[in-house]
Amino acid sequence: MKDFGPGFPEWTELGQDGGLDPLGMQRPIEAIYQSLLPGISTITLRFRYYSFFVWMLEVYAKKERNTDPTAFRVFQRRCETVFALICARGSTELGVAGIDWAQKQLAGIVDQSDGEVVIDFSVGADPEAEVSQRYLRNKGGAFGGIYATQMFEMGLIILGNDRNPISVCTNRALPLADAFGAEIGELASIFLGTVRAGQVSLADLDRMAAIKPSKIVPGSAEHGLLVDVLLGKGATASAPDKLRRSTTIMLLQLIEAIQDVPRAEAVKWEWFGAGNATESTEAAPTNEVRTLWALYQACDLMRIAYENVLDMALDILMQSPARRMSLDVLVAELLDHADAPDDLTWQELSNALNKGSTPAEAARQADLAMNEARAAGDRTGQMRSVVALVAALSAKAVAFGDLLDQALDAPDHFHSLTTEVRFLRDRCDDSARSVVGAMFRERVLKRHLWVASRKFRNQKAYTFLMEPEEGVLRYRSHFRVSPSSPRLEQAMGFLRDVKLLHDARVSESKGLTKFGRAELTAV
DSSP: OOOOOTTSOOOOSSSOSSSSOTTSOHHHHHHHHHHHSTTOOTTOOOTHHHHHHHHHHHHIIIIIOOOOHHHHHHHHHHHHHHHHHHHHSSSOOSSOTTHHHHHHHHHTOSOTTOTTOEEEOHHHHOTTSOGGGSSSSSTTHHIIIIIHHHHHHTTSEEOOOSSOOSOEEOTTTHHHHHHHHHHHTTHHHHHHHHHHHTEEEHHHHHHGGGGSGGGOOTTSHHHHHHHHHHTTOSTTOOHHHHHHHHHHHHHHHHHHHHTSOOOHHHHHHHHHTOSTTTTTTTTSOOOHHHHHHHHHHHHHHHHHHHHHHHHHHHHHHHHSGGGEEOHHHHHHHHHHHHTOOSSSBHHHHHHHHHTTSOHHHHHHHHHHHHHHHHHHTOHHHHHHHHHHHHHHHHHHGGGGTTHHHHHTOOOTTSOOHHHHHHHHHTTTTSBHHHHHHHIIIIIIIHHHHHHHHHHHHHHOOOOOSEEEETTEEEEOOOOOOOOOOOSHHHHHHHHHHTTSBOOTTTOSOOSBOHHHHHHHHTO
């Protein structure tokens, strides 16, 4: 693999240990998008946690000074519980860990206007309490279970180890911790007092409303430092910082072009080259990061195309007598729906399918048709669209050049866009019917059996969706075909938290704020 720096993860295990990756194609996709938004995950939902947690770590290091991880966990979970209660009081904040538990505690109070009412949260915060009583089931809480690894990727903390089991702030995080402390001022004493007591009054929850994730003050020191961290700014920016910066700047550029905040799916198509605002954003500098996002989308679409084949094969098996069918008969039925001619080569069929459109546009049209056909139960339409999508992706792969092999260089047991394009190119002069038949048989059906057997052998996870049985395949269960989630929604949520985007929930304005435009101007 090309060295994209420490922000680009290596490939490790073959897919997930559950049945969610039946063809073992997710890992190369994840390896790409994880590198492009390091420090953000699908479950890191509010960015102020990053300043709140570094402040919490500094308070613990200076005031508690106890290296017992059990003592730290009690302190940390109490901090998180108070934070959740603050966020549940008044205007509820979304994306806060433990918010459901906190809302239930508040809902049980008869007189919400009585500030003297006290909530005892000591049991809810206790990691050893019954699971049903905890604010979060995970004993590690939001910090240990969600945010710590991402904060480590952003260079804000050093994770606990055998020598020092408690995570500590890096030098980079210290100004942010100080800024958060300065921003909440005397509220820090109230907050820490409730943490020690294990109780908090409604009046104190109201006083501490300024701690909510949405209450970052624009122009404050905390605000400026959070923007710098999120956008990967600074003279000592690491390779992951630079990758995250490129992606977040591209998001700001796109949002400015369309004057709205798009959904993640729309962003993926824009960067793939098949969006409505492609011409408007053409002036933005083309860089390797944008090409990597396009490569991610191509890889994910190839996975989705293959999973549609597997999905239909399972449908056919499920409806067959005794839910059993031979591999040959199953492939033949799939082929009949695909309508791949025997008198055209694969290359000729591909050229015909892609005629009149760019590969990116052809891929988007085929993906839309495939989804519509699948929803309508139109098997012929679904399989024809699969073939069209695969042909478009094979053509699109040419534009990636050497990056296709560099970014997806891995052992052959990892299947990706690279391996599938190579499979098709090696057979470009064979008849279209034989190529599509081999794709269905070898690259999808047998591939699933191989992946499931490997997971069973290595991970002790039984993930067969169909099973070989005395020379036939037997239906076992279905799965859900869906695009991957590459953290774009979470990144846009963070941009909103740090006031670079207007919040549609509280503002009629759309797109970038003055702070967001200032960041674009400074690029």
